[in-house]
Amino acid sequence: MTSEILRYTAFAAEPGGGNPAGIVLDAVDMSDAEMLATAREVGYAETAFVVGGTLDRPVVRYFSPAAEVPFCGHATVATGVALAERHGTGDRVFVTPAGEIAVHTSTGADGAVLLAMTSVEPWTREVDPGHLARLFDVTGIGADDIADGFPVLESFAGNRHPVLVLADAELFHQFRFDPRVLGELKDDAGWAGTVTVLHRTGPLEYEARNLFPAGRITEDPATGSAAASTGAYLRAVGAVRPGDRVVIRQGRHVGRPSVLLVDVPEAGGITVTGGATRIG
Numbered sequence: 001m002t003s004e005i006l007r008y009t010a011f012a013a014e015p016g017g018g019n020p021a022g023i024v025l026d027a028v029d030m031s032d033a034e035m036l037a038t039a040r041e042v043g044y045a046e047t048a049f050v051v052g053g054t055l056d057r058p059v060v061r062y063f064s065p066a067a068e069v070p071f072c073g074h075a076t077v078a079t080g081v082a083l084a085e086r087h088g089t090g091d092r093v094f095v096t097p098a099g100e101i102a103v104h105t106s107t108g109a110d111g112a113v114l115l116a117m118t119s120v121e122p123w124t125r126e127v128d129p130g131h132l133a134r135l136f137d138v139t140g141i142g143a144d145d146i147a148d149g150f151p152v153l154e155s156f157a158g159n160r161h162p163v164l165v166l167a168d169a170e171l172f173h174q175f176r177f178d179p180r181v182l183g184e185l186k187d188d189a190g191w192a193g194t195v196t197v198l199h200r201t202g203p204l205e206y207e208a209r210n211l212f213p214a215g216r217i218t219e220d221p222a223t224g225s226a227a228a229s230t231g232a233y234l235r236a237v238g239a240v241r242p243g244d245r246v247v248i249r250q251g252r253h254v255g256r257p258s259v260l261l262v263d264v265p266e267a268g269g270i271t272v273t274g275g276a277t278r279i280g
Contacts (some may be wrong), residue, residue: 003027005042009256010080010276011222017257019222020279021075022047023082027061028241032068033065039063045217048075055087059095066115069192071098072119073224073272080105080115081276089113099102102269112275113116115161117251119157119222122232127162131189135162139197139211140182145171147200150237157228157270159193161210165200172199172207173253179213186213190270196226198212208250221251222258224272231262231270242266 003024012018022042027035027049039047046069060079062072072137076094081123084091084105099120108114118168127135132152133188136142141164148151150165175197182195194210201207208230210220220226227248234240244264251258263271 002010002189003030003038005038005047006082007042007044007279008082008276009279010077010081011073011224011250011260011274012277013251013257013259016255017221017251018276019074019220019251019256019258020044021072021078023075023079024049025082029052035063035190036068040065040215043185045212045214045220046072046075048072048079050079053095055083055092057093057095058083061097065217068097069159071096071101071225073158073226074222075118076101076103077115077224077274078276080117081113082278084113084115096158101158106110112277114273114275116271118271118274119225119228119232121268122155122157122229122270124153124155124236126232127152128189131185132162134185135195138185139175139177141171141175142165150239153233153236155229155233155236156195157225159225159229159234160191161193161196161226161229162189162191163196163198163230163233167175169199171174172197172209177211179218182211183213193229194220194223194226196223197232203245204244205249208248209253210250219254221254221256222260222274224260224274226272227260227262227272229252231264231272237263240264
């Protein structure tokens with residue numbers, strides 16, 4: 001079958017920035033194999049497929065070029081913006097394999113659509129010691145490189161992300177990793193999302209590198225699910241207060257500068273806000 005494939009970039013901080021996502025709004029009749037093949041053809045980190053539901057409660061699935069993933073934040077933003085441009089702004093609920101994601105779209109002063117998505121109920125836990133040792137080994141990061149007060153934890157807000165906050169800016173910018181070895185670790189650990197590495201640049205500001213070896217991709221330019229997981233992580237370690245907004249900058253290591261706004265309530269889901277524009 002043939003379905004229209006849209007291409008949008010989400011969370012761009014400037015022209016040429018953001019994370020591109022594929023979108024298929026009419027994927028009701030597509031098989032799993034067809035969706036995976038489409039994601040490989042598109043070649044982006046993820047492609048979103050609307051496979052059913054209603055306009056207000058679309059059922060959405062996400063595929064990377066390698067496999068289906070439970071949730072993708074930037075593809076959710078892109079899909080929500082595409083729907084708002086065609087059918088109007090307002091409130092929707094995306095029904096995803098990870099759970100229900102509340103989505104609110106509005107129109108800014110410049111006429112562009114802005115989207116705020118609220119994650120499923122998040123949680124954090126310690127990383128398996130064996131997986132953590134392998135993660136340190138593949139990245140060259142050690143326990144002494146972790147910033148004080150920021151223990152390494154696994155954080156979930158739709159996908160499971162190990163979160164590492166590095167004390168040293170130079171190490172944050174310069175560390176390297178073997179994508180194949182990291183991909184094997186991610187598979188073994190069940191980390192469908194990215195490996196999230198952060199450096200604190202201000203009281204409520206962080207720069208992020210999200211490691212995601214998938215096909216030709218090694219690092220994600222902007223990761224909505226990781227931003228939500230980061231908000232949950234910061235709440236769990238006491239680095240934010242209820243109502244704080246955290247600014248996450250990401251993507252300059254891969255030439256696609258991005259910015260994600262993360263609102264952290266006292267409890268419940270984390271809200272991530274950004275926009276998306278059509279490519280081509």
